[in-house]
Amino acid sequence: MTGAFIIDKPAGRTSHDVVARVRKIIGERRVGHTGTLDPFATGVLVILVGRATRLAQFLSGADKEYEAVIRLGYATDTGDVTGTRAPTNFTTETRRTTEFHREEIETAMASLRGEIEQIPPMYSAKKIGGRKLYELARRGAEVARQPVRIRVSEFEPIPHEGSFLKVNDVETTDLRVRVVCSAGTYIRTLAEDFGKRLGVGAHLAELRRTRAGHLRIEDAITLERLAELSESNLAESKVIQPDAVLSHLPTIELSAEEVTRAIHGIDLSVDDRAVVNWEDNQPVRLRDASTQLIAVGFYDQARRVVHPKVVIAAEVSEARP
Numbered sequence: 001m002t003g004a005f006i007i008d009k010p011a012g013r014t015s016h017d018v019v020a021r022v023r024k025i026i027g028e029r030r031v032g033h034t035g036t037l038d039p040f041a042t043g044v045l046v047i048l049v050g051r052a053t054r055l056a057q058f059l060s061g062a063d064k065e066y067e068a069v070i071r072l073g074y075a076t077d078t079g080d081v082t083g084t085r086a087p088t089n090f091t092t093e094t095r096r097t098t099e100f101h102r103e104e105i106e107t108a109m110a111s112l113r114g115e116i117e118q119i120p121p122m123y124s125a126k127k128i129g130g131r132k133l134y135e136l137a138r139r140g141a142e143v144a145r146q147p148v149r150i151r152v153s154e155f156e157p158i159p160h161e162g163s164f165l166k167v168n169d170v171e172t173t174d175l176r177v178r179v180v181c182s183a184g185t186y187i188r189t190l191a192e193d194f195g196k197r198l199g200v201g202a203h204l205a206e207l208r209r210t211r212a213g214h215l216r217i218e219d220a221i222t223l224e225r226l227a228e229l230s231e232s233n234l235a236e237s238k239v240i241q242p243d244a245v246l247s248h249l250p251t252i253e254l255s256a257e258e259v260t261r262a263i264h265g266i267d268l269s270v271d272d273r274a275v276v277n278w279e280d281n282q283p284v285r286l287r288d289a290s291t292q293l294i295a296v297g298f299y300d301q302a303r304r305v306v307h308p309k310v311v312i313a314a315e316v317s318e319a320r321p
Contacts, residue, residue: 001028002050002312003239008220009037009045009209021223022047025230034059035183035212036125040082043209044217052242054310058249058283058296062213066179067158068204070191072100072165073172075201077137078123079188083203100198102164105175108197109155117147118189152190154180174205214248215240242312243285243293250278251285252306254294262286262295262308270304 015036023031032053076083122137158176166174195202210217229235280301297306
C-alpha cells in the first residue's frame with residue numbers, strides 16, 4: 001500500500017498516536033504524518049503510507065486552514081483550553097468581553113493579517129538547545145525565543161446565530177474564526193495576540209484543521225471507519241495515490257525510455273515548452289503514461305534538466321535497503 005490517508009484526527013490523541021493506530025490497522029510498518037496537530041485539536045492529519053512516506057518534504061510547508069474558537073476573558077499558561085488560568089498582565093482595567101463591537105474585532109483581526117512575526121509558545125515542540133520547549137515549560141522554565149516570520153492570509157470571524165460573539169457567562173465570550181496561514185503558524189499565539197489587541201486575556205478553546213495544502217476535511221476518514229474498511233479488505237479504496245498527493249507540483253509525462261532513466265536517477269532533458277516560469281530547484285512530478293508517479297525530480301535551471309531524486313516506483317523502492 002502506497003499513498004496517503006486524510007485522517008480526521010479526534011481530540012485527545014497526539015499525532016503520533018494516530019500514526020501508531022493507522023500502522024496497526026493496515027499492517028504497514030512505513031507510516032508517517034505531515035504537520036503535527038495538538039492533542040486537543042481535531043481535523044486534517046495527512047498520513048503517508050509505504051513508499052509515499054518519502055513525499056513528506058513536499059507537503060510539510062503547505063498552507064493550512066483552520067476553524068477555531070477564541071475564548072475572550074482570560075489567558076492560560078498553554079495558550080489553549082488544556083492549560084490553567086494565567087494571571088492578567090494588562091495595565092488597564094480589563095473590559096467586559098460582551099462590550100466589544102464588530103468594528104473593534106475587525107480592526108484587531110486586520111492588524112494580524114499579512115506577514116507578521118510570532119514568538120513560538122513555550123508549550124510547543126520547537127527545539128532550543130536540543131530540548132523541546134514544552135519539556136522545559138513542564139519543569140516551570142521559560143527561555144527566550146526568537147520571533148518567527150509567518151503569513152496569515154485570512155483571519156475572519158464566523159458569525160454565530162447572526163452575531164460575532166457568543167456569550168458564555170459574565171466572564172467569557174467566544175469568537176469563532178477562520179484562519180488561513182503559512183506552515184509553522186501557532187493558532188494559540190494568534191488567539192493570544194488577538195486578545196492583546198483588544199486589551200483582554202484570550203486563549204484557544206477549540207481548533208479544527210480543515211485543510212492542509214490541497215487536502216481537505218471533506219475527503220477525510222475517521223480511524224473507526226478506516227478500521228471497519230480494513231476488516232473488509234477495503235482500506236486501500238481510501239488511499240490517495242502519490243501522484244494525486246502531489247497534484248500541486250508541475251508534472252512531466254515520461255516515455256517508457258525516460259521512465260527507466262528516472263528510475264536510475266539519470267537526468268532528463270526538459271522541453272522548453274514544458275517549463276512555465278520554473279525557478280531553480282523546482283520540484284517536478286515525473287510520471288508515466290498511466291499517471292503513476294515514478295519519481296520527484298528537481299529542475300536545474302542552468303543545465304535545463306530535471307534530476308530524479310525521490311524515486312517512488314515500486315520495482316526500485318523494494319530493491320533498495
